[in-house]
Amino acid sequence: MKDKKPSVVVPLKTNARHLQQLFTGLESLARKGFISLMYERNVEQHHKASVFIKVDNAQIYIDCSDSPDIHKEEYQHCELYFKRTLRKEDRQTLSKLRPFGLYFEVYPSFRSLMTLRRFLSFSNDGMKGKGKTVVKLLDSDNKLGFMPRESAFYSSKKATGKGQALKVLFYVRLWDPESDKEFEISDIERTDREKINTSRIKTIRLLKQKFKENALVGVMDDNYSRKVAPDLIVDKSKTSKKQYLSQVNSASVCIATTGLHGSIGAKFAEYVALGKAIVTESFDYVLPGTLDEPGHYLEFNSPEQCVEKVSQLFDTPNMLEQMESMNIRYAQQYMTSEKMVSRIVEEVKLDTLL
Structure with missing residues (x-):
């Protein structure tokens, strides 16, 4: 029956x-x-x-x-x-x-x-x-x-061909520690936002310094970013959803940071679903299947360590390619x-x- x-x-x-x-x-x-x-x-x-x-x-x-x-x-x-x-x-x-x-x-x-x-x-x-x-x-x-x-997801696309420069991507938003459209910010949340912003700004500056024109990095344009990091603002033409995903596909390594409350952000999931090599802030949450370091990503806990991990992938092509393959397999098995x-x-x- x-x-x-x-x-x-x-x-x-x-x-x-x-x-x-x-x-x-x-x-x-x-x-x-x-x-x-x-x-x-x-x-x-x-x-x-x-x-x-x-x-x-x-x-x-x-x-x-x-x-x-x-x-x-x-x-x-x-x-x-x-x-x-x-x-x-x-x-x-x-x-x-x-x-x-x-x-x-x-x-x-x-x-x-x-x-x-x-x-x-x-x-x-x-x-x-x-x-x-x-x-x-x-x-x-x-x-x-x-x-x-x-x-648009779950199929592996090589970001670079032979002889082309490897690129690292890190587009991120800053969180206004004083105001939010949806809820009132507590003292703990204010401190958390300030810590996140400081780390993200320093990471972007170090990546620009190390990888120069091969660093696709910057912060989203809003009133708070204009006040604290105007020189790091990315043109809005590059951060629309369509253009952003195009930029992700063109990058060899993508950087993810934890979201508010230490959550795994949507960007990390998008990177996995697009079969990218990933450098991410540490997280410790339960996921279906096996998704771990160093097979699927490399972890960092400071801006300086982030740059080191990106360099490690750039200098080890086999490791980068294996990570791409493992992430697309994970996405096809658990994320569709x-x-x-x-x-x-x-x-x-x-x-x-x-």
């Missing part, structure tokens, strides 16, 4: 950027007939990076927020809790926790009525704004605009939206059998 396809029900309370991987995987699997997917629309909306979903009537909580803190009330009301920023000690002591995996913003590479209706459910821009949303989402080949479609959602569904099935 053929197994019944899994049923997934999602109350559309949020359409947060951090959850686009999840939505893309759900809609892709539903399109191929591997799951039955239903969105519930008559619900109160918010913009949090977390959502409850039902998988064959099991309450599953997906938490893609930056913070490693566990949402205690949601933990009590779910059967399994998939967390993006998952600490080892929490995984060992809280039995419902599972790793969500590396997050980055990605959208379907196909025209999807389900995707379109999902976005329109959250559009409050009037008819003109809704029209723009329709055009953008139906433009699956990115001929009229740009969205990071999944087809379909694989990510399929793993969640399989873990739910396994949990119900125990």
